[in-house]
Amino acid sequence: MSNPASKGKAGISWPIQEGTSDPIARFFQPGSKLSWHWNWSKHWKGPLLPHTSPDLQIHAEFIPMIWSPDLLYDGNDLQPGCKYLLGFNEPDHGDASVAAQRTPEAAAQAWIKLSSLRTEPDQQLISPAVAGSVGWLKNFFTLIPRETMPDYLAVHIYTTTFEDFVAKMEMYHDTFRLPIFLTEFAMQSFDPNVPGPKNQQQVHDFMGQTTKWLDETYWVIRYAWFGTVRDPYHLHGVHPFNRLMDEQGEITPLGWQYINGGHE
Template sequence: MLPLLALHLILLSCSRFLISNALASISTKAGLAWSNDNWDDIEQYTSTGKVTWYYTWSPGSVSTSLEFVPMLWGDRQVSEWESSINQTIQDLGVTRILGFNEPDYSTQSNMTPSHAASVWKAQIEPLRSQNIQLGSPAPTSAPEGKQWLLDWLNACGGGCTVDFIALHWYDINSTAFIEYLEDFHDTFQKPLWITEWACQNFDVADEQCSLQNIVDFMNVTQSFMDATDWVGRYAWFGAMENLQGVNQDDAIMDSSGRINALGEQYIGALVPQISSNYTPGVVNGGSGSSTSPSLESAALSCGYLPRTSTLLMLPAVVMLLLVW
């Protein structure tokens, strides 16, 4: 009787994770933040159909089957934007636009909310007449990022249409990531696009995620976004031959431009080897002696089952629950 009770408890705990992972297995929200010189490398990410779009931090596109989403990065691109965006919309069938890149940060587009509002009204807002969906400026995940976005909306005075909120997030705690997204959604009541995110510690430089930490972190955060209806799209940082500014193990391609194992995980072509003792926010872990799992840990481990197996397992879970 006790083993059956234990199995029942585990199945009940697993069911939510199995259903969400089954939904994740058919998600097409994933995209690429693309800045490489070798444009041909982008096609290797299209094999599974999970990656469906890309952006280049600019109005400029590349030759690919993926949907292009132009961005007006900031002031330095206004001239290029004015001269090309309407033709790009016409030629590529563009339906979505991204706003300014980290305007709250001095080394990125570095725009005050009032100035950003005036540039938006002149360069981006008019595209609404072409039925283009407009994504907000994407702030950093620093404490001032969210406030900048609120101040920008206030400076717009109702004159800036926002169809979805774009944002960036860098840290090492997957639980904190999910809570951050929930807070943004609660605040702005709009779909979210996470146009940059990675397992990167900007607070303590010597405490970066190990490769195993990154595998676990990507699995949890990507699965959450795939299964959450108010997350519209996302793009991992980074699909780059020379990864800039973050932990090199976050790269989803090698230095020669070829997709690596983490990239295969990102596009759903590789079942990740997930740590049985993964703890959100703990870095350089994942080793040590194993112990017999408790019922709680066995149930939690269902959240990290390979996505490719969840659709096949759902009928069995349902039948076992009915029999019980």
């Protein structure tokens, strides 16, 4: 198997609620420039995705996540052989459909336990990704022991302009001085006063601009576009123009753009 990291920084996010990892294998067919995937959970092949074909092979790096402190000891194992471990998902967010809200203090106590779950001697930690509260994240960093400090910062960016995207990314890097895993981004704002994309071409252009910048920015280690779902519920309000896969499991034109490098 080729080294997935040699292909590039881009990866795929996939909701475990789909029950199977089979559809995402299509994103890693020969010639794909994508290198990794994650699914907000501990493994891609196991009881959390029970309908995955037993013989499914995905020639890409998988990065497991501990979605919330409640799942630290849920009886499910981390996918073996993983180089990285992602921390909690948007613990500053009050929407229970996408996050399990915790105070920085509670998250810090759980983080100490999370750090002990590492299964490989060189496995590196990636911080929790906040929905938007930089203050929450600053506080969290002051509360965790030095020996549990994450090696990388996980970031989510939802905006509708390239300029704001770059500004937000640079703010996170300047504030925390860590290399970044951008684990969610799309052309979408959750500010009710900011309209979504007007047409599909706008999203194609936004992807082209952002992926080029991400590939050229040395402190960005990995990135994953948000929009690989079949069930529209799992878009969680992100505009369907951002879809990489349709409801029938077919790759969209935007998905093919992403597979082919995003901006080439």
